[in-house]
Amino acid sequence: MTTSIPERERLRREMRRRRSDLSQRERMAAAHAIAQSLYRLRVLRRGAHVAAYIAHRGEVDLGPTLARARSQRCNVYLPSVTRADAGLMRFVRFDDRRALRRNRFGILEPHRDAMSTPVRRLDVILLPLVAVDARGWRLGSGAGFYDRSLAHLRYGRRWRRPRLIGVAYEFQRVAQLEPQPWDVPLDAVVTERGFYPTARLRP
Numbered sequence: 001m002t003t004s005i006p007e008r009e010r011l012r013r014e015m016r017r018r019r020s021d022l023s024q025r026e027r028m029a030a031a032h033a034i035a036q037s038l039y040r041l042r043v044l045r046r047g048a049h050v051a052a053y054i055a056h057r058g059e060v061d062l063g064p065t066l067a068r069a070r071s072q073r074c075n076v077y078l079p080s081v082t083r084a085d086a087g088l089m090r091f092v093r094f095d096d097r098r099a100l101r102r103n104r105f106g107i108l109e110p111h112r113d114a115m116s117t118p119v120r121r122l123d124v125i126l127l128p129l130v131a132v133d134a135r136g137w138r139l140g141s142g143a144g145f146y147d148r149s150l151a152h153l154r155y156g157r158r159w160r161r162p163r164l165i166g167v168a169y170e171f172q173r174v175a176q177l178e179p180q181p182w183d184v185p186l187d188a189v190v191t192e193r194g195f196y197p198t199a200r201l202r203p
């Protein structure tokens, strides 16, 4: 099963509905299980540079993951929308002591003049997603922010790139998505049930 454009929209609606149907208890259990996996797998190792996100519209809550990252003294970054009309964002330093504010989509983000980092300096990026397949193709918010900010990673394989880890509920893993020309594949997906390296990482 591959997914044409109308199919992608239908899948987006269905997955968002299923996400919003979860109970608070299920959300909390998943959020803690995912934080624990990321810690055990040493994604959240001491001093690592980690980009996360602040959950929006039923996305997996990274609260417990951020707490772990803080205790591991990770350097944490969050996306900050710089030009909503052009679909551009940067990764800016998340400093607990500075207030977050809502961007035009209603998502909390650090102040736009917080220090930003080039993507290549990051060790790992935790990406929100709507659906994902076994090869690491990701269906996101539909606005292309992540794809645009990661586009340069598709070229120059010799360069170091951050590990791209999608964060999802188990039900968001689907058989097959049709990759779009601009899609940047994930290296792994973490859910409340486990950690799944994608075909890209497997030998």
Ligand SMILES: Nc1nc2c(c(=O)[nH]1)N(C=O)[C@@H](CNc1ccc(C(=O)N[C@@H](CCC(=O)O)C(=O)O)cc1)CN2
Pocket (backbone or CB within 6 Å): 053, 054, 055, 056, 057, 059, 079, 080, 081, 089, 104, 105, 107, 128, 140, 141, 142, 143, 144, 145, 146
């Ligand atoms: N938590 C989180 N942060 C993120 C993203 C994300 O997907 N999740 N983004 C990843 O891209 C960027 C923001 N992009 C977004 C793009 C569209 C919508 C959204 O909900 N769009 C609504 C229409 C809202 C409107 O136009 O005012 C929709 O699609 O129904 C949200 C975020 C950066 N930060």
Ligand SMILES: Nc1ncnc2c1ncn2[C@@H]1O[C@H](COP(=O)(O)OP(=O)(O)OP(=O)(O)O)[C@@H](O)[C@H]1O
Pocket (backbone or CB within 6 Å): 087, 138, 139, 140, 141, 142, 143, 144, 145, 146, 147, 148, 149, 151, 180, 182, 183
């Ligand atoms: N590197 C890029 N350069 C220019 N346009 C792009 C790029 N990447 C994506 N886009 C545009 O962004 C739009 C949305 O893409 P898509 O539906 O794949 O977003 P998404 O991956 O679901 O969203 P996000 O990355 O924000 O979570 C498409 O119309 C696409 O043309």
